[in-house]
Amino acid sequence: MPAIGVDVGGTSVRAGVVDEQGCVLDSARVATPGSTDALEDAVTTVVDELRSRHPVDAVGLAVAGFVHPDRRSVRFAPHLPWRSAPVADRMSGRLGVPVTLEHDANAAAVGEHRFGAARGAGIALLLAVGTGIGAGLLLDGRIFRGAHGVAPELGHLRVVPDGRPCPCGGHGCWERYCSGTALAATAVELLARRRPRSSALTRDSADQAEITGRRVAHAAKEGDGVALAAFADLAHWLGEGLALIADVYDPDVVVIAGGVAESAPLFVDEARERYAAIVTGAGHRPLARVRTSQLGDSTAIVGAATLARERTR
Numbered sequence: 001m002p003a004i005g006v007d008v009g010g011t012s013v014r015a016g017v018v019d020e021q022g023c024v025l026d027s028a029r030v031a032t033p034g035s036t037d038a039l040e041d042a043v044t045t046v047v048d049e050l051r052s053r054h055p056v057d058a059v060g061l062a063v064a065g066f067v068h069p070d071r072r073s074v075r076f077a078p079h080l081p082w083r084s085a086p087v088a089d090r091m092s093g094r095l096g097v098p099v100t101l102e103h104d105a106n107a108a109a110v111g112e113h114r115f116g117a118a119r120g121a122g123i124a125l126l127l128a129v130g131t132g133i134g135a136g137l138l139l140d141g142r143i144f145r146g147a148h149g150v151a152p153e154l155g156h157l158r159v160v161p162d163g164r165p166c167p168c169g170g171h172g173c174w175e176r177y178c179s180g181t182a183l184a185a186t187a188v189e190l191l192a193r194r195r196p197r198s199s200a201l202t203r204d205s206a207d208q209a210e211i212t213g214r215r216v217a218h219a220a221k222e223g224d225g226v227a228l229a230a231f232a233d234l235a236h237w238l239g240e241g242l243a244l245i246a247d248v249y250d251p252d253v254v255v256i257a258g259g260v261a262e263s264a265p266l267f268v269d270e271a272r273e274r275y276a277a278i279v280t281g282a283g284h285r286p287l288a289r290v291r292t293s294q295l296g297d298s299t300a301i302v303g304a305a306t307l308a309r310e311r312t313r
Helices: 036-051 087-095 104-115 180-194 200-204 213-221 225-249 259-266 268-278 296-312
Strands: 003-008 012-018 024-031 059-063 074-076 083-085 099-103 123-129 133-139 253-257 289-292
Touching (some): 003 036, 003 104, 012 036, 012 296, 024 036, 024 296, 036 087, 059 087, 059 104, 099 296, 104 123, 104 133, 104 253, 104 296, 123 225, 123 259, 180 200, 180 213, 180 225, 180 259, 200 213, 200 225, 213 225, 213 259, 225 253, 225 259, 225 268, 253 259
Parallel strands (some): 059 099
Antiparallel strands (some): 003 012, 012 024, 074 083, 123 133
């Protein structure tokens, strides 16, 4: 029987009915509200909408936050109101079906491993490159959570000592140089340093606050020099991070997902080259395959639904 996967993000709550082949049969979406009660109402709304059209017996929630290893409660979610909240039990009580929680990057990694770019890999790592970097690691198909359920938090590896400030409180975190947010920050720095006579970024933006990762991506696809340079910088830092990850985990495959992955032709090849050139033992060891997501923005939904279905068996 199909299950419902719900991707609970800081901007929207997206749900999909997913069959046993990983196909999304139907979907629903609402904006993410700011309070706990309103958020749980929103999850109930999208699930009930889909259940009115499809029979389902399990629901999986993919949450951008720290999920307890028993997958019953959310410890902390920076862009959501849940704090030490027994979300699975509360939502199961509301919906009348078993509810499974999972970190969104872990759910996405499961989706890609079962049905997408990491299918069959022994050690698979997913990097969700969007506003920041989320990561999910699978060892022989099983999620690696660490001792306290928060691993692997790769976006906050420090790659530049005393570098750009990060909302986590640190400086120089990897996601400050390799993310949609980083694209915008790099473009602003390049504009200030180069002062180009003409750039699509300055023509389309009244001030620096209007320069976003999406605007940089659009400008790069139009051939804008500053935007292309920003993507070259992102490719450099992605390659640096891939080399570091390979030294620690030695994965079979790394899947690049998230919003920035939509612009993969602008940076993935260069990132692979950087990774291959600087990884320890370069030229004398196998390299991880670096692929982009095959499931697109449904990856976490598919993974959450799959985990929910498997847990009810």
